[in-house]
Amino acid sequence: MGEILNDFGLEFNGSVKLEARAERLTSEAGAVLLREVDERLGLTRWLGEMLTDTRDEKRITHSLRELVRTDLLLLGQGWRDHDDADALRRDAALRLAVSDSKSSVPLRGKEGGAEGLASQPTLSRLTAMLAREENRKVLHEALVWQTGRRLRAQQPKGQKLKQVTVDVDGLPVEVHGHQEGSAYNGHYGVRMYHPIVASLAETGDLLDVRLREGNVHSANGALEFIDELLGRVEKEVCEVAAVRFDAGFPEEKLLAKLEERGTPYVARVRNTSVLQREAALPRFMNSGVPLGEPGTHLYEWEYQAQGWSRARRVVLVVLERKDELFPHAFWLVTSWSKEQMPAQALLEHYRQRGTAEGHFGELMDVLAPALSSARRPKSKYRGQPPVQRAVSIDAFANNEVRLLLNALAYNLVHAARVLMEQATGEGWGLLRVRERVLKVAARVLLHARRVVLVIGRESASLWQKLWTKLGSLSTAQIT
Template structure:
C-alpha cells in the first residue's frame, strides 16, 4: 500500500513532501493544438473514410477516426509504440484531443486496426496527401520541384520483404520519399534488394499526371541524386516536358571532358593556397543515352586534391553556379525532412511481420508530419518557424498541465512556468474557429 506522504531531504528549514494526490496531470497539453489543426483540415476525418473497417458494428466502442487520431497524435507527442497506449488511453489531454471523455483504445485494438491496411488503403492515403498538397495553394505556382530520395530502415526480425543491403551493411527496407519543398507527397516502403531508383519512374508519372489535372501550366522539375539518373526516366521527362536536375556519377570520360577547367582551378589553388572552385558546362552523351544532354560540373581543388561533381540538367540556367549550388544542392534540405519522419515521428518502426502493416506505419508517421507542417504555417515570423519537429514537440506539445473535468467544462491549467505563453495563446487564437 502506498504511503500518504513521501519524504525527501529538507530544504533549509522546510520539509520536502510529496503525495499522489495532485489530480490528473498531463505532460502533453499541447496536443490540443494538433486537435485544432486537424479540425481545420479534416485530415483524420478524411483518412477514416478510406480505411477498411471489418469490425462488427454492434460491438464497436471506438470509431475509426478516434483510433486514427489517437495513434497519429501519440506519434506526434513522441509515443512510438503501441504498448504506450495502455497508459496513454487514460490521459485526459489525449482523450480531449480525440474528442472522447472515456478511456481510449488499448494496444490490442490499435494493433488490429493496423492489420487491416492493404495496398488500396495505402494508395488512397497517398491520394489524400496529394489532394491536401494541392489545397494548400490559393493559385497554381509557376514552378514546383519534386525531390526524390531513398533511405534505409534497419530491421531486426524476420519481416516480410527484408533483405541485406551491401551499402548500408545490414538488413533493411529501402523506402522512397518524395517532397515538394516541405510538403510530403510519397512515403513508399520498398524491399532493399532492388535498384535505388526502382518504382520512382512510375511514381513520378502518377504525380505529374495528378498535378497537371489542377495546374496544367506549372513547370515541374524532377530532382534527385545520382541514384536516380536512369536514361529511360530522363527520356520520359523529355517527352512529357518535365524538367530535371539530377546527379551524375563521376567517370573518367566526364573528368577528361572537364579537364581544362579542372586544370585552371588547380592552378588557382596553387597560387593562393586556398580551396578554389568553379563551374563548367558542356554537352555529354553516356553510352545508354539516345542523345547528348546538358551537364554542369562543379570543380573544386583543395588540400585533398581535385573533387569534381556532375549533374545533368534539362536546360542551362543563366547562372551556372546558382544552378548547381541552389537548384541542385537545395535538395539537401530534403534529408532534414526525412530525419523528421524517421527520427522524430518513428517511420522506422517497421517491426510487424506483415508488409502492408509496416507500410501503413509509414503513412501514419506521414500524417503526423503533415499536422506539424500545418501547425508550422501559423508560426511564420517566429523563432519556432524553422525548428525541427523534435524541438516543436518539446516547446509546443510537451506542456505540463492539470486537467479538471466536470459536467460543464474541461479546464486545462497550464504551468505558470511555461516559457512560451504568449506564443501559445496566439496560436490558440488563430486556430480556434470564430
C-alpha cells in the same frame, strides 16, 4: 487531499513529499493543438470518407476517424509503440483531442461512446485494415492532399502555386529483427528497409513514401513512384512540378519519361571513368585559380552517356580546395536550357537538396518510425496447438502503413512548426516544437459542459502566438 507516498523520501531535501491524487493530469496537452491543426485542414475527416472500413458494425466502439486520429496524435506526441496506447487510455488531453464528441462528453466515460482511447489490439487491427491495397492507396494520396490543403489555404482564393520542386531520395530505415522484406544493406552496413521518399523543397512537407526491400537499388521503382506522384502534385498543389534527385536515380527510362511529360529536372550523375575521359578532367586542374585559393568552376556541353537515347545538357562542377592537390568534381544533368537556368543558378538550385535531407532526417530522428510488424503464426490457441497455423497479416504492407502514418503525423507537426515560425519570426526544429509546444503538462478541469486546461504561463504564451496564425489554415475557399 491525496495519498502521501512516504516511500519516496528524498535524501537531498526531506521536505519534498510525493502525493498521488485522483485528478485529470496530463503531459500531453499539446495534443489538442495538433487536433486543431487536423480539424482546420480536414485530414481525418477526409480519411474517414475515403478509407474502406471492413469492421462489423455491431462491434464498433470507435469510429474510423477516431482510430486514425488516435494513431496520428500518438505519433505526433512521440509515442511510437501501440503498447503505449494502453498506458495512455485515460489521458484526459488525448481523449479530448481524439474524440468526435463535443463539450465535456469525451471525459465522462460511457456517455462519450467509449471509456478511453482505443486499446493496443484495436490499433493493431486498424493497421491491418489500412494495409489493404485500396486503403494504402488512400494513405499515399492523403500526403499530397494534406500538403495541398495547407499551402492553398494561404493563397488568394485558394489557388495552386505556380511551380514547386519535388525532392526524391532513398531513405534507410534500420530494423532490429527479420521483418518481411528487410535485408542487410552493405552500403549502409545495417539490416534495413530502403523506402523511397519525396518532399516539397520549398516548404518541407512530405509528399509520399513507399516502402521497399532493404537491398534494392536507389532507383528501384522510381519511375512509377515519380510519375504517379507528379500527377497528384500537379492536381492538388501546383501547376508545374520540377524534380531534383541524387546520383542513384538518373537512368534513361526515368529521364525520358520526365522529358515526355515536360517536367524540368536536375540530377547528379555518377562520376564514371567514361565521364572523366569525356570531360578531360586534367585540363581543368590548372584553371587559373591561384594555388591554395579555393574556387568553383563550371563547364557545360551536350553529352550522351552509354544507355541514353540522346545527348543531354551536362554541367561539370570543379571544386579546387585549399591545400588539396587534386580538384573535386561532379556532374549535373538537366532538362533546363542555359537560358532557363544558367550553370551557376543550376548548381545553387541543386545544392538546396541539403534542406530536404534535413527534413528526411527529422522524420527519422524525431518521429523515428518503428517498422516492427512480422509474421508470427500462433503456436497455441486456447492452450492447444492450432489446427491450422494461418498467418493473417501482410507484414510488409503493415510496415508500409506505419511509415505512411508517421509521414502524415510529421506533416501535422510540421504545419504547427510553420505556424510557430511565422508567429515568432525564428526557426523551429520539429523536436523543439514537440518539447516546448506539444509536450505540455496540464490540469484538466470539468465545469458542467465546459472543459478548462490549466497550463503554465510560458506554455500559454507560446500557444497564444500559435493561435494567432491558425486562421491561415482556413480551407473554406478551397474547392
